Amino acid sequence: MDDRVEAPAGHPQERLPARPVTGARSASDAAYAGIVDLILTRGLRPGEKTSVYLLATRLGFGRMPVKEAVSRLQSEGVLSVKGRSGTTVATVDASGLAQMFALRRTLEAFAAENAVVAATSEDIKKVNELTAEMRETSIDAPDARGAGARFVRANAAFHAAIIEAAHNPFLTRAYSHLQLQFQIVTYLSQRGPDPAAARRRQAEHEEIAASLAARDADRLKEVLWRHGISTEQSLISQFT
Numbered sequence: 001m002d003d004r005v006e007a008p009a010g011h012p013q014e015r016l017p018a019r020p021v022t023g024a025r026s027a028s029d030a031a032y033a034g035i036v037d038l039i040l041t042r043g044l045r046p047g048e049k050t051s052v053y054l055l056a057t058r059l060g061f062g063r064m065p066v067k068e069a070v071s072r073l074q075s076e077g078v079l080s081v082k083g084r085s086g087t088t089v090a091t092v093d094a095s096g097l098a099q100m101f102a103l104r105r106t107l108e109a110f111a112a113e114n115a116v117v118a119a120t121s122e123d124i125k126k127v128n129e130l131t132a133e134m135r136e137t138s139i140d141a142p143d144a145r146g147a148g149a150r151f152v153r154a155n156a157a158f159h160a161a162i163i164e165a166a167h168n169p170f171l172t173r174a175y176s177h178l179q180l181q182f183q184i185v186t187y188l189s190q191r192g193p194d195p196a197a198a199r200r201r202q203a204e205h206e207e208i209a210a211s212l213a214a215r216d217a218d219r220l221k222e223v224l225w226r227h228g229i230s231t232e233q234s235l236i237s238q239f240t
Contacts, residue, residue: 027065114166
């Protein structure tokens with residue numbers, strides 16, 4: 001993500017399912033989640049200027065937790081904070097997307113080698129559950145309220161689960177910096193249900209899950225790479 005080209009307008013706004021709030025969750029974490037939800041629901045658009053004061057007012061938080069959340073999102077490349085220019089939501093261009101996907105393919109290929117050995121039964125169960133949720137929200141009931149948002153979150157969690165199955169904390173941390181950016185880009189690029197594209201995408205997800213369960217490293221790397229290329233091409237076409 002950078003600050004050159006604004007993401008295209010998509011389908012009408014869709015409110016994300018509320019994130020669960022627990023006693024252990026800090027005000028800063030809640031403010032972070034609130035800002036992300038504003039971006040994902042187009043309450044904040046790419047290139048739009050805002051401020052800690054405006055965000056605190058919109059979200060109903062104190063300025064300190066919002067300031068901490070803004071700093072965190074700045075470090076992740078989601079917000080840009082520049083002196084008198086204020087805080088701006090980062091925008092997306094094709095070049096940035098290509099760079100992000102090149103890095104994701106590299107990390108996933110590395111993860112595949114280790115995941116087929118290190119993955120536990122719980123890891124495989126989680127991947128299968130997310131695969132089922134993606135099917136439900138993109139094929140079985142794509143028009144259900146909140147389906148698009150649920151799909152994007154399940155899709156982001158699915159790829160993170162493949163990385164986490166390698167049980168390499170350094171790899172997990174490296175990938176976490178990309179995960180939110182992919183989630184935002186995927187949601188902003190959605191333009192309503194596309195049954196043919198959804199079926200192709202789901203078939204790739206199911207093949208990834210099956211390859212992990214079979215502990216077939218070569219097959220897992222190949223299908224992850226192929227899926228990454230097809231997803232990249234689909235998304236880049238929305239920004240060119």
